[in-house]
Structure formats: structure tokens, C-alpha cells
Amino acid sequence: MDLGAALAADAAQTASLALPALLAARAQRDGEAALFSDRRTCWSGAQTLEIAARRAGALAAHGIRRGDRVALLCTNRSEFMEIVLGCGWLGAVVVPINTASRGMQLEHILRNSGARLIVAETHLVGAVHAIDAQAHALESIWLIESGERGESAEARESSHAPAARSMTVQPFPPLGEPLAAPPIGDGDALAILYTSGTSGLSKGVICPHAQLYWWARLTAEHLGVVAGDVLYTCLPLFHTNALNAFFQALVSDAQLVADRRFSASGFFASLIETRATVTYVLGAMVPILLGRPASDREREHRVRIALAPGVPGHFQQEFTERCGIALLDGYGSTETNFVLGGGIADQRAGYMGKLVPGFDARVVDENDREVPDGEAGELILRAGTPFAFASGYFGMPEKTVEAWRNLWFHTGDRVVREANGYYRFVDRLKDAIRRRGENISSYEVEQVLLSHPAVETAAVYAVKSEFAEDEVMAALVLRAGETLDALALIRYCEPRLPYFAVPRYLDFVADLPRTENGKIQKYKLREAGITVTAWDLEASGYRLRRA
The missing domain is CATH 3.30.300.30 (ANL, C-terminal domain)
Incomplete structure (x- = not known):
């Protein structure tokens, strides 16, 4: 049985791929094993299930209903995951926002999403107060005391200032009474993730529950994640990569440790301290780490593999030889899934990998006509598995039609497919x-x-x-x-x-x-x-x- 058939058969045994069902299944399999930690708080599988139900209860008590959007302006910490879990349990939609968003970009995200509630850390909420209160639908703010070092008195004062347009501001409330999860479909939206993929205003990618499940299963399969693994990420949870890592831990009986931020000087120490076995890096992180003086600490960790999309081929071998960590490349986007890749044995330097079972891919010209192998064209993709891709761009139907024209998702990436089935990235088609x-x-x-x-x-x-x-x-x-x-x-x-x-x-x-x-x-x-x-x-x- 190939990978696609094996995973499809496994998924068929699960009544639902929605988050509440996945949490319940994890708690039933091994409720005592650790599932999530932000290095200050640690939850077992059973505790995570309870937190999801009780945070949903707190959201419902505040008037949040199924389908409502809840914006989240927060760094990597347990409260971030509480909101994701609570929304997923309730049937609401979480809108994680890049913590660096300001001005026009932040205003657009809040206006486009129509979020009624925003959960924000005190050192970040000033950015919300700075935009036009008439340009969004926010009714209330939940404040998380950030305790950021160097947080100015002005920032603290701003965070507790009266909100414009009668917005209520209150401290992050305690967990509420546990709420029974309503029936949630695999295709129901779990999150809206905003991406500036090409040009124009940021687009809100509607990510259904099943998409996050398939991201997790495929990524975990390629990385070789097994029960008991400790997954370590210092990438932000408001992006697909780190959010996907939580779901990998959930479905693989592993644990995710989410650190606050990337530190080149402290990266390997963090791997050692957390006893990580799997980690995640982006293209620029590898040359930054290699640019530091070599240290014995780079070999004292337990990590065997890292998901490392976009790392240039000439850095991969050097990093592995120096640090003992195999680097796994692949291809996916917020709109799609882990569509090109494979395990370590399938890696080829300079290539993203082969097509993953369960998906279709073509390389086409400007008229969507397929080009021969070896010739560059746009990569377009299609999922054969229900709800494995995003369902469109929120509030932007014309952008959805444009991107999914002819019923294929147009990535905007120019690639070459070789005769052996491997895909090589060339560049972006747009700016x-x-x-x-x-x-x-x-x-x-x-x-x-x-x-x-x-x-x-x-x-x-x-x-x-x-x-x-x-x-x-x-x-x-x-x-x-x-x-x-x-x-x-x-x-x-x-x-x-x-x-x-x-x-x-x-x-x-x-x-x-x-x-x-x-x-x-x-x-x-x-x-x-x-x-x-x-x-x-x-x-x-x-x-x-x-x-």
C-alpha cells in the first residue's frame, strides 16, 4: 500500500478530522503524555482536551458563536493555543495575526475578517488602538499581560487605555465552564491565515479542519515523527509551519514545545534543554547558524531531523555534517498542503521533491497548457482528498476565482519538473x-x-x-x-x-x-x-x- 492509500485508510477510521474529534482521540489513546508546552506551562493530552472545552465555554459566555472570527495578536505562549483550541472546539474561526502588523495592513486584516473580539498581548495592543476604530468590527479586547522585558510605560498605559468606538477592554478571562462540542464538519473553517503571497492587499486564507489534519499527517510521515518525539519550534504560531507542528504532535502522540522566538546564539541550547528530537527551520536560519563559530553544543542535542523548506542545497550538507541534523525540504503553501516532498531517502539537493500521493500537479504556460518536462512554467495544484486544501480567500471571491481558475490552484511559482518526477523551484511569477x-x-x-x-x-x-x-x-x-x-x-x-x-x-x-x-x-x-x-x-x- 502506498503512502496516500495508507493515510487515507487511516483517516477513514476516524469519524471526524475536525479538531474536537482529534483531541478526544488523543486523550483516549494516551491522556497522560505531554502534548504542548511553551516552556512555562505544559499540558497533557487530557488537559488539552479540557482546556479546549473550557476556553470554548469562556468564548461562548462572551457572546462568541459558531462562525464568528476571533483575532489573535500574540507571541508563542499557552494563551495563543488556548484561543486556537477554544475556537476550534466551539466552531468559531481563529484569525492569528503577524505580531509585526501595523497600520494599513492590520486595519485591512481586521476589516476584512470582521472579527468581533481580539485577544492581544499588552505590548502589542497599541497597534490596534492606533488604527481607525471605524474601519473594523471589533467590539472587545482581551488583554494578556505580556511581561515583555523593556516594555515601556507608554505601552502599558496604551494597553489599558479606553478603547475607541465603545470597545470593551478586559483582562484575559479564566477558563469557563466546559462546553459540549457541536457537530463540526471536516470542511468547516478552523482558521483564517493572512498571507501577502504576491501583490496587493493581504489575502485571508480559509483553512478547514481537515487541511490542518492532512498537513500534520503528511509532514509527520515525511519527518518520521513517532510517539514520544519532542518537536521543538521557535517559529511563530501565527504561521502555517508552527501551527502545523502542533497538529503533528496531536496526531502522532508526540509533544510540541513552542519557544518565544529564534535566537541564533541560544538555538542549540534550547534543543538540548527541551530534549527535542525534531525541529523546524526556515531558509535564512541555516546560513545564520552556520555563520556563528562552531561549538561542541551543536552536537549535544538529540535532534535527528529538521523540516527546512527553502534552504539552498549548498548549505544542507554543511549543516548536517556540522550539526548532525538531517534537513528535509519540500513544497507547500498556506493555501495547499505538503504536496511535493518525501522522506530523507528521497531528498535531492536543489529539488523540492516528487509529487505526494493524493495530489495532482501540472507545470503550465500562461494559458494553463502543460509544458514538457525540463521546461519552466507555473506550478498548479489540485487535491484529490476532500478539504485537504484551503477553501478560498475570505471576503475576496474575485481573488479566489482567479487563484483557482480552471479548478486548479495557481501557485504563482515558476518551477521545472524533471523527467524523473522531481520538481525544482525557479522563481516567483509575480512581484x-x-x-x-x-x-x-x-x-x-x-x-x-x-x-x-x-x-x-x-x-x-x-x-x-x-x-x-x-x-x-x-x-x-x-x-x-x-x-x-x-x-x-x-x-x-x-x-x-x-x-x-x-x-x-x-x-x-x-x-x-x-x-x-x-x-x-x-x-x-x-x-x-x-x-x-x-x-x-x-x-x-x-x-x-x-x-
């Missing part, structure tokens, strides 16, 4: 920027730059980074008679953009390359790269604030 593991919309950055009164035109694009990903560069034309200091523009962007989206390079130019009809030719800017006239934020010595 996306990938920096430090984050997708950045050039459109959103441009809108902030253009809102400065001295800026007439702005073009934002990716240039190469020393860490195998992208850096953000902006070419700007100023209004006639205006002058603008580069650092002053960075400070203008800082409260209006996530820190990772603030441009590193600024180039003030007389004009931008354009087509005959006036459209900016960004490919020419990308080809020019980092110009000799470009100003470099990192070289200036100025350090961006991250909260």
Missing part, C-alpha cells in the same frame, strides 16, 4: 519578496512610502541577500522641490509597517524605467540590483524597533 521567512507585499510597502508628502513615486522590489533570501529595496522619485533624508523616511515607515517589511535599501532617483503606457518596469530595477547610489539601513547603524 513577491521573501525576507527572513516572511512574505512581503511590495504593494503594501509602496502605499506607505507614497503616503509620505515628499514622495511622488515609489517602486519596491527584491534584491539578493547574503542569507539566501531577499532584501527589500525601494527606488523613489521625490516631488518637485522636495528633499528627504533616508533615515527620516525609515522612521516614517517604522510605525506603519512590520519591521521585516521596512526597506533596507533606498535609492532616490530622477525617474523610474517605464513601459510605453507608463507602467513601472520592475524587472529592470531587479536586474540593476543594489546600485552604487543606494542608501543601506544596516550600514547606517540604526536599529529598527520590533514591537
